[in-house]
Amino acid sequence: MPKRDDLKKIMVIGSGPIIIGQACEFDxxxxxxxxxLKxxxxxxxxxxxxPATIMTDPQxxxxxxxEPLTxxxxEKIIIKEKPDALLPNLGGQTGLNLSSELSKKGILAKYNVELIGVKQEAIQRGEDRIIFKETMASLDIAVP
Incomplete structure (x- = not known):
């Protein structure tokens, strides 16, 4: 994928505390x-x-x-930093949930922050069991 010259500053959401069975791969x-990106x-x-992740190393x-991932x-970070884009995928479920809430509350639109790496519709499709099942059925993929 070619570099996008319209994006200068990208905000990345980390996964937060490491929980057994998840998060270290996101770190x-x-x-x-x-x-x-740098x-x-x-x-x-x-x-x-x-703070105890490689990701939060100063370099x-x-x-x-x-900060607590709320x-x-x-929104406070977005207001202060004015990122052009938000990349939530690397924060796992935490990042996806936060980006969904930021989108639903109109915060991303209000501050003109583009969601990159995943579309809001794809997150919803993966989270809602009925919509997910309908999507799989439309692709002729059997699900229980």
């Missing part, structure tokens, strides 16, 4: 994504509630916010 992938020349803003992002805190 690794998030760290790699932050490195890649190498491409983007300014990276990281929001993560877990990984241009600015790091170690809609209210994300």
């Amino acid at each position: 690794y992938s998030g760290t790699q994504a932050c490195k890649a 190498e491409e020349g983007y300014e990276v803003i990281l929001a993560n509630s877990n 990984m992002a241009d600015k790091t916010y170690i 809609v209210e805190n994300m």
Whole structure:
């Protein structure tokens, strides 16, 4: 995918505290994504509630916010940093849930922040069991 010149500053949501069975893979992938984004020349803003991750190392992002991962805190960071885009996938379920709430509450639209890496509709389709089942049926994929 070619670099997008219309994006200068990208906000990344981390996965928060490591829970047995989840999150450490998001820390690794998030760290790699932050490195890649910086190498491409983007300014990276990281929001993560877990200070004990590789992702929150000072070299990984241009600015790091170690705050509880709430809609209210994300909005405060968006207001202060004015990112062009939000990349939530690297925060796992936490990032997807937060981006959904930010979108539903109109916060992303209000501050002109583009959701990248995943579409809001795809998150909804994956979260809602009925919509997910209908989507699978439309693709002729059997589900229980």
